[in-house]
Amino acid sequence: MKVFLVTVDTLADWEIGYLTAELNSRRFFADPGMDFSLLKAGLTRDEVKSMGGVSYMPDLAIDEIRMQEGDLLLMPGAEIWESPQVKPVLELAASLLDQGHHVAAICGATIGLAGVGALDRRRHTSNDLGYLKQSCPDYRGEAWYRKDPAVRGDNLITATGLAPLEFSYEVLKMLKVWRPETTKAWYRLHKTRQERWFHELVASMSAPAQEQAQ
Numbered sequence: 001m002k003v004f005l006v007t008v009d010t011l012a013d014w015e016i017g018y019l020t021a022e023l024n025s026r027r028f029f030a031d032p033g034m035d036f037s038l039l040k041a042g043l044t045r046d047e048v049k050s051m052g053g054v055s056y057m058p059d060l061a062i063d064e065i066r067m068q069e070g071d072l073l074l075m076p077g078a079e080i081w082e083s084p085q086v087k088p089v090l091e092l093a094a095s096l097l098d099q100g101h102h103v104a105a106i107c108g109a110t111i112g113l114a115g116v117g118a119l120d121r122r123r124h125t126s127n128d129l130g131y132l133k134q135s136c137p138d139y140r141g142e143a144w145y146r147k148d149p150a151v152r153g154d155n156l157i158t159a160t161g162l163a164p165l166e167f168s169y170e171v172l173k174m175l176k177v178w179r180p181e182t183t184k185a186w187y188r189l190h191k192t193r194q195e196r197w198f199h200e201l202v203a204s205m206s207a208p209a210q211e212q213a214q
Helices: 017-025 084-098 108-115 129-135 164-175 180-192 195-204
Strands: 002-007 037-042 072-075 102-106 150-153 156-159
Touching: 017 037, 017 164, 072 084, 072 108, 072 164, 084 102, 084 108, 102 108, 102 164, 108 129, 108 156, 150 164, 156 164, 164 180, 180 195
Parallel strands: 002 037, 002 072, 072 102, 102 156
Antiparallel strands: 150 156
16 A cells, blocks of 8 residues: 655645654554555655755655555645646546545645546535635535535545644545554544543554454
């Protein structure tokens, strides 16, 4: 399984922080030894800088992506999703969705997807419906819009930029790299900060190896 993290200039660091840490560390994976890769995919292989000034060196360019069943294209927010330079990424994402592949977009990336028609017939959310319609005059997906922090519609996950936790929760459920009990406890711990969920999280990792592998 591969997760392709779209790395573009002004990438919003905080919107994917939970996911990059958990997927890279594998600390809660049901099978830490599984065949899994988190790869950075850029418009080119040239270095980019995030909104926080962190340098990212892409592992591959967007046109080198070859998606297989179960893989995910992960699209964080950035300040450039409404600019022409990212159109190849958006067209790729729309094509992947049509093919049945998994795509997850948050904040500005959802506006980019709306601009290429990828949200017209799929359940989705974004930062604000009014802004989405104003920014994307050809957008026709209002009937599919949900005013929720994060929304999963079949093979697409979208989220407002104010909901990185909910976004991460939906992505982790989609990837199924954690046991369901682990995913629930992890989310509730971060959401409520209640001690009981820490103990639930620890307990979820104590199941016999054979059970975890199922």
